[in-house]
Amino acid sequence: MAFYSVKNVYKNFGSNNVLKGIDFDLEKGQVLAIIGSSGSGKTTLLRCINFLEIPNKADIYLAEENIFSIDSRPTPNGNVSNNAANKDECIDNLQLNNSKESGIELVKSEDSLLGKKKKTTARDTVKLDAKTRGKIAAQRLKFGMVFQSFNLFPHYNVKKNLVLAARLKYDKSLSEKERIQRYIVGSDVRNKRKAAFEEINKRAETLLQRVGLGDKFKAYPCELSGGQQQRVAIARALILQPEILCFDEPTSALDPELTREVLKVIKDLKKDGHTMIIVTHEMEFARKVADKVIFMADGIIEEQGSPDEVFGNPQSEKTKAFLQESEKRIDED
Amino acid sequence: MTFWEVTVELLNASKYTVGLFFLTLLLAIPLGMVVCACAMTKFKPIKYITGTFIWIIRGTPLMLQIIVVFYVPGLLFGTPIKNRFLAALIAFAINYAVYFAEIYRGGISAMPLGQYEACKVLGMNKAQTNSLVIFPQVVKKITPAMSNEIITLVKDTSLANVIGIMEIIVTAKSIVSTHAIIWPIFYTGVFYLAMVGVLTVFFKWLEKRMNYYRA
Ligand SMILES: Nc1ncnc2c1ncn2[C@@H]1O[C@H](COP(=O)(O)OP(=O)(O)OP(=O)(O)O)[C@@H](O)[C@H]1O
Numbered sequence: 406m407a408f409y410s411v412k413n414v415y416k417n418f419g420s421n422n423v424l425k426g427i428d429f430d431l432e433k434g435q436v437l438a439i440i441g442s443s444g445s446g447k448t449t450l451l452r453c454i455n456f457l458e459i460p461n462k463a464d465i466y467l468a469e470e471n472i473f474s475i476d477s478r479p480t481p482n483g484n485v486s487n488n489a490a491n492k493d494e495c496i497d498n499l500q501l502n503n504s505k506e507s508g509i510e511l512v513k514s515e516d517s518l519l520g521k522k523k524k525t526t527a528r529d530t531v532k533l534d535a536k537t538r539g540k541i542a543a544q545r546l547k548f549g550m551v552f553q554s555f556n557l558f559p560h561y562n563v564k565k566n567l568v569l570a571a572r573l574k575y576d577k578s579l580s581e582k583e584r585i586q587r588y589i590v591g592s593d594v595r596n597k598r599k600a601a602f603e604e605i606n607k608r609a610e611t612l613l614q615r616v617g618l619g620d621k622f623k624a625y626p627c628e629l630s631g632g633q634q635q636r637v638a639i640a641r642a643l644i645l646q647p648e649i650l651c652f653d654e655p656t657s658a659l660d661p662e663l664t665r666e667v668l669k670v671i672k673d674l675k676k677d678g679h680t681m682i683i684v685t686h687e688m689e690f691a692r693k694v695a696d697k698v699i700f701m702a703d704g705i706i707e708e709q710g711s712p713d714e715v716f717g718n719p720q721s722e723k724t725k726a727f728l729q730e731s732e733k734r735i736d737e738d
Numbered sequence: 739m740t741f742w743e744v745t746v747e748l749l750n751a752s753k754y755t756v757g758l759f760f761l762t763l764l765l766a767i768p769l770g771m772v773v774c775a776c777a778m779t780k781f782k783p784i785k786y787i788t789g790t791f792i793w794i795i796r797g798t799p800l801m802l803q804i805i806v807v808f809y810v811p812g813l814l815f816g817t818p819i820k821n822r823f824l825a826a827l828i829a830f831a832i833n834y835a836v837y838f839a840e841i842y843r844g845g846i847s848a849m850p851l852g853q854y855e856a857c858k859v860l861g862m863n864k865a866q867t868n869s870l871v872i873f874p875q876v877v878k879k880i881t882p883a884m885s886n887e888i889i890t891l892v893k894d895t896s897l898a899n900v901i902g903i904m905e906i907i908v909t910a911k912s913i914v915s916t917h918a919i920i921w922p923i924f925y926t927g928v929f930y931l932a933m934v935g936v937l938t939v940f941f942k943w944l945e946k947r948m949n950y951y952r953a
């Protein structure tokens with residue numbers, strides 16, 4: 406089995422079926438580029454991978470392990486069924502780490518049970534109980550995410566932006582007893598924690614150098630250019646050592662000049678052996694850097710293959726049209 | 739009455755103004771957080787009750803609220819509030835807590851969704867997200883609105899005279915009527931201006947201190 410394997414991803418927002426069965430595999434150290442026209446569901450797919458959205462159906466495997474399974478789709482007629490027996494069926498079991506969990510509930514079915522019609526809000530289509538949310542949060546850490554709009558913490562300097570999450574993660578790994586002992590001056594736990602934080606600082610410095618910002622440790626995000634901010638965001642995602650790093654159009658908010666420096670960093674990361682999934686409109690970049698390209702259209706994978714296959718010899722009419730269109734855009738620029 | 743005597747008397751009266759001001763802040767700032775949390779909770783009954791409460795407090799004059807707090811316990815339960823200052827303080831604290839809560843709420847809802855999502859993908863829980871990322875930024879965002887409201891509070895303290903608290907303006911008025919001189923009432927303006935001046939300088943300093951980043 407592949408290092409990372411995604412099967413049968415379905416996601417709908419209300420009646421809008423955005424993902425209609427996405428399957429793909431990715432090997433360790435490979436780079437996957439996802440391309441496709443606006444509204445085809447690329448961002449939604451990436452958000453499902455990071456569990457920022459909970460898909461209605463999906464089976465996800467990482468390193469031979471079933472890290473996430475869910476099936477809470479509405480019944481085939483498109484409506485969430487509104488009788489109690491069926492409700493139990495569609496609230497299928499959520500499997501995490503192969504253990505069956507049923508802390509999941511479909512909001513819409515709940516509402517129709519009460520005889521109420523409610524606007525389904527996008528973010529909470531699938532509601533999870535606290536325990537399930539905790540498990541998903543743990544799985545989420547295996548994935549890093551770099552956003553289009555950077556989303557750095559503006560009130561912290563670059564160093565704090567990087568080390569914050571790593572420190573919290575360390576504290577989380579402490580036992581209940583250790584968490585109290587860390588406040589006792591001179592205690593073993595406290596000294597060990599200090600050393601660990603020193604280690605995190607070093608890691609932050611190394612990462613910052615890796616993205617070419619070794620001298621910006623003390624700067625605040627507002628003092629950096631967009632390209633620099635995005636590179637800090639990449640370093641911030643890497644400090645938690647995710648298995649897979651995801652990018653959602655990391656350069657679309659940037660000028661060409663700044664785009665280049667960010668893309669160079671991503672190329673360097675590939676050399677370091679990072680596994681990455683990149684949603685991008687930079688076709689040239691996708692072709693050069695990706696090991697695998699997925700072209701999405703209308704919530705399905707219209708075509709996938711090596712860059713040479715997809716760009717050089719596209720099979721589907723939609724792919725051809727899309728590639729022609731994006732070439733035309735480049736010519737116009 | 740000499741200028742000096744009037745000054746001493748007004749200074750003496752400003753202890754109510756200053757006391758009411760600081761005690762109201764001390765109570766209303768944390769109470770506002772509670773009101774804000776209730777207004778933003780997902781638990782519908784509390785949310786709606788709080789919404790109604792906010793509507794009532796914002797929809798009626800503070801002067802009326804002071805009167806209600808002072809008289810209604812006596813009328814309903816036969817146990818009138820003896821301490822006028824306490825009655826005024828309760829009314830002020832509740833009234834300002836509601837206004838502060840609305841400012842907090844505005845600041846929190848102005849936070850971009852991206853900040854929450856960044857926290858989420860970095861493995862932070864809700865408490866960490868709020869205390870380390872959201873609230874510190876909200877404090878900066880709401881400082882201008884809060885300073886406005888707090889400056890208004892200085893002047894609103896004069897409303898306490900409706901239940902007979904001898905604050906600056908009432909004191910000046912009684913001097914005016916007993917000594918047949920008019921200037922002390924105008925002179926009170928100087929006291930308010932001095933207090934507001936101090937606050938203005940303080941908030942300028944605070945805003946500057948928080949200017950180490952732009953959001
Ligand atoms: N939170 C949401 N609530 C409701 N609908 C949503 C939400 N997010 C996305 N959608 C819908 O899902 C569809 C796919 O959106 P998505 O953002 O995944 O597209 P995309 O391929 O990333 O497009 P782009 O290239 O413009 O970024 C759109 O029709 C959009 O309206």
Ligand SMILES: [Mg+2]
Binds near residue numbers: 448449653
């Ligand atoms: Mg998108």
